[in-house]
Amino acid sequence: MITVEGLSKSFKVARRSTGLRQAMKALFYREHTLVEALKDISFTIGQGEIVGYIGPNGAGKSTTIKVMSGILVPDRGSCTIMGYTPWKDRVSYVKHIGVVFGQRSQLWWDVPVIDSFELLRDIYNVPDHEYKKTLDLLIETLDLQHLIHSPVRQLSLGQRMRCEIAASLLHNPKLLFLDEPTIGLDAVSKIAVRQFIKTINKEKGVTIILTTHDMLDIEALADRVILIGKGSLLYDGKLEALRKRFAxxxxxxxxxxxxxxxxxxxxxxxxxxxxxxxxxxxxxxxxxxxxxxxxxxxxxxxxxxxxxxxxxxxxxxxxxxxxxx
Amino acid sequence: MNAYYSVLKLRLLTGMQYRAAALAGVATQFFWGFMYLLIFQAFYQQALHNPPISLNELVSYIWLQQAFLAFIMLWFRDNELFNLITTGNIAYELCRPCGIYGFWYAKLLAQRLSSAFLRCFPILIVAFLLPEPYRMKWPPTFTSFLLFLAALMLGLLLLVAISMFIYISVFVTMSPVGSLLMFGVIGEFFAGLVIPIPLMPSWLQKVTNLLPFRYTADFPFRVYSGHIPQNEALTGLFIQLIWLIVLVWLGRMALNKALRRVVIQGG
Amino acid sequence: MNLRLYFKYLLILFKSQMQYRASFWLLTIGQFFIPFSMFAGLYFLFERFGQIKGWDFFEVALCFAVIHMAFAISECFARGFDAFSSLVAGGDFDRLLVRPRSTIVQVLGSKFEFTRFGRMLQSVIVLVWALRHLSIDWSVMKAITLILMIVSGVFIFTGIFMLAATMCFWTIQGLEVANIFTDGGREMAQYPLSIYPKWVTRFFTFVIPFGSVNYLPLLYILGKSGGNAFLYMLAPIAGIAFIMPCFLIWQIGVRHYRSTGS
Structure with a gap:
């Protein structure tokens, strides 16, 4: 389903200096450093897998996710997902994927959740009968019936995250990127979110790529982890093996x-x-x-x-x- | 005093970090000045009567406005302060060892100083090099230059005192945008930023004379070009000083009252 | 289809705005008074000088009203581009890129500023006042020209907002420079272009076609034009065409963003 080969990406970062004289100098001349965010990353992911994509902050996790979801164009390397190259045919490709950025909301803050859902239906051009079927299913599995008529600002973080995930699934994507979906949630909500991720993976066969800092997320969900650090792939395999080795x-x-x-x-x-x-x-x-x-x-x-x-x-x-x- | 100095230095440093912002600001202000001059030039070309301020004096007036925009405009928001007030986090600010009025005053003053420091010189240099009739002139005497400097500094202190009222009013309106809008529109009109005060009808000039706003911008800039004679300038400096004392005194009172209410309400 | 989506965005954001009615009315009234001080300035200048290079007060007031109305409409409906820096700085532009729609519709739909109705109302009043005092030989053609002037202005301002938004892909700090063309363009164009020196007029005719909004058609409406009236009347079309290169430049900006991620 996903084949990534030799993906590399570097950014130019301006060096910020301190001190008045340095600042004066910077008015006219600024040094840049090249940061390699991704160095020759390769892996394949099969249909229906849940993969935990982990690594410390700044390791290149979100860069990879951005490349795979078609936001960023890499310097080198290839990536084929469901037959598409994400950064080339952006519009037709993203119809098949869902993305949840845990720290940002895609729901409109001041209107009832259902209004946001309907707008997303229009954005993704989901046919009415299909939308209704998916929505009913999501409402049932995520226990949303009491939430969808209240404005987002009145929801708790956990309730909101459930709605966020539902929002990314309205168009029935085959592939779901979850970028820190449990960040800031309380223990009960975390369990609910994990349970749901498991369910959609099992029942709809959605392939899931999950980044997180919470080891328990990985433990509960992913059989396989890909660990990256400083832009390089460090480990790709079963979680158990990793744990046996180090933990x-x-x-x-x-x-x-x-x-x-x-x-x-x-x-x-x-x-x-x-x-x-x-x-x-x-x-x-x-x-x-x-x-x-x-x-x-x-x-x-x-x-x-x-x-x-x-x-x-x-x-x-x-x-x-x-x-x- | 040391705390105030530190705030000032920190601001200047942060301001310097953003060189692109400074350059963009210079370019923008230069454009605005130029545009105003073109419009006034067009008006002056076929004027039937002699206008009450000469084009040369007006040129200096406009360029000084642009160079010292950070000293004279009320639209200059410090979102940090607004957030403190509207979110109720002001309580933390109360724990600081120095008075809030003085601390905020220093912060706002520092912001304006650092911004102007970066922007005024390039604009002035270019303005002095422009071809006629857009070229900026030197003040007629050295004394009027000194008087201008004094008036400019007092004007800045006065403006910060006025702008403190914007922040204080947010305690009541709870709408930073609304407060800024109100003060910005009224204050800048009466400071001569929309049209120079000498070009206003005489009844309106009388109104501006009764308000503090023109002492922040119009007054120093006309002292510079000698449009306001030196003995009148001395009186003006005195009036600036009185306004400054009155407004700081009123501001402190209003702020203390607003803060007392916050404390009583429990934030 | 994109148009339908745009209206859906409009609707949902209007619903959001209506959650804060008090603040909405306050800001709308505020917006009514901002150009009021500018217009007062204009009035006082004419009271002192009488005319500007052969244009009298009501002629300039007509120009002022058209430009301010176009500006207010663009700020209301193309606010998404005007406020684009916050979208990029907050990283929310990524969200738009993972949706199967053109970025332009999505950015347009990201924000509307309904409080600009206050500003529009003010310019309508000025427009009516100016038209009542000008003796114009009205014809259908002239009425169409007047409407085209406003439409053309909306397209030009929207185009400028897009260009400024495109700049955000490179630098957010330097954004102030865009004010030259948005606010500066508006201030400049509130007077008929002929009051400025030749090179300024040329820039604002051939690079940013304000001249096709506030000068050529104005001559026609006021009956000051010689030659083929039809050409004067069609001048606003040039302003509408201005949006094309802006689209292109926007696409380049998006491509840059996707290769640097900055």
Missing amino acids: THKTITADYRENRNQFHIPGSSFLSWSPERAVLSVDTEQVMISEVINQLSLHVDLIDVSIESPPIEEMIVQLYKEYQL
């Missing part, structure tokens, strides 16, 4: 009734300890998480336990080390 440690925070006896659990070490709370680092290759919790409950009266995976940034730092970037 062998989890952090457990346990709160308990006051207990002054220190204890030891094999395969783990204390990051901090106090009579009410302990933070442990666990090597999952040596011991299972459930075993550690089990052991904990033998030593202390547990009140609360939380488990965290190392953040995606940590994995990337490790990858950077490996690739000596």
Whole structure:
């Protein structure tokens, strides 16, 4: 469905200087630096896949998305999506894709959501009967019936994001780009959004490319991740394999009734300890998480336990080390 | 005083960063000045009576207007301040160790100084090099030049004091655009930015004399060309000073009152 | 089909605007008074000088009304281009590019400024006042010419807004320069072009065809033209054609944006 080959793109960035004399100089002469946003990126994505496209800020994620959605023209390389080259036949190509920019709204702020939907129907020229069918389906799966008659400004962020996603699906795209769809959402809304993404992928066979900073999004949705850093492709494959390689440690925070006896659990070490709370680092290759919790409950009266995976940034730092970037 | 100085320096630096904006501003103002001159030239060419201000004096008047536009126009928005007021975030501003009136005054003054500093010299240099009859003239005596400088500075201080009222009025109207529109249209007309005050009918000139606006622009520019004689200029400086004291005093009172209301309402 | 979409945009934005009725009326009244101070200036200048290069007050007032009306209409309906810098700066232009419609319709539809009706109303009043005091031999042709003058003005201002918007693809900072042609063009064209020196007249006839709005057809309406009246009458068409190169330049701008992403 998607074939990307040797994609490269660089930007010219003006160097901003500080200090009065520098500023004076800049009045007449300004230095530019060439920033390589994408360096020779290649991958293929099949019909019906959900792919997590991840990397730190400035890694080139959004540049790739912009190239693939037909906004930007790359310097070199080719990209074929459903038989189109995105930046060449923009108008006919974008009829088949949907794009959600998590940080920006495509809905008209002051009018009821349904009005925005109808305008989008006109923009995409969706035939009436088809529009009605899709809308009904979206209303049902996204639980929108109470939302679509209120103006967008009165919706919560989570409600709005559900409407945003529905808005990008009104024309039945085959391919959906989700750029940080869960940014700023509360836990409940995040789960709802993830659930829905899964549903449309399963039932309509929509191919989904997802960028996010939230590792849980990836965990819940994507089997496959593409990791990029400083413009280069670092990893392309199963999430599990990535995790096995780098994320062998989890952090457990346990709160308990006051207990002054220190204890030891094999395969783990204390990051901090106090009579009410302990933070442990666990090597999952040596011991299972459930075993550690089990052991904990033998030593202390547990009140609360939380488990965290190392953040995606940590994995990337490790990858950077490996690739000596 | 140090805090005010820092604000000023920071503004100047930020202003310098935007060289394209400065160049564009210079080009724009140059065009406007030129256009006004062409229109007035056309009017003057077949004037039946001798107009009350000569074309030469008018040329200096117009070029000074353009060069020091940042000193004289009321349309000069600081969105940061507007946002503070309309969103109610003003509460944070109350935590600062210096008085709000002084702090805002310094901020607005700095903005205008940095903007004018970047723009006035290129415009003036070009204006002095233009062919006749568009060329800008030197002031008739050195004394009138000094008087002009004094009047210009006092005029700037006066204008900032007036513009403070725009921000204060936003506490009431809650509509920055509305307030700007109101002050902008009235203030600039009575400052002689639409047509020079000497060309207005005499009854209207009497009205402008009773208002502070003409002391920000019309007065210094006519002192420069000697259209206002030196002894009259001294009186004018005195009037500027009185307006400045009165308006700062009124502004502080109004601002304090507005702020008290914000505090009582809980933002 | 694009026209239909444009009206849909119009409708949805009108609905939005009506959510803030108080502010709408306040700004509309404000817009009524802005050109009022300019018109007062014009009036006082004529009170002192009587005429400008052979044109009397009501003739210039007619010119003023036509130009200001055209400007107000363009600012209302082509506001999307006039306010384009915010669209680009906010990154929302990307959104338009992932939709299967021409960027021009979408930018036009991104914003309308209905408060400019205040300004339009003011120019209508000036127009009526001027026409009542001018003794014109009215004919159908002259009426059509008057309407064409306004239409032509709308196209020219819209074209200028487009050019200014295109500039945003390169620099947002330097945008102030575009004021020369938008606000500056309006100020300049509120007087008949013949009051300016030759080179200015030429620039505003052959580069930006304001002369085809406020000078040639004006001569015809006022009965000051010699020769073929038909040519004078058709002059406004040139103003309408001005939009063509603007379209082209806009396309170049969009292409630049898509290759640099700035």
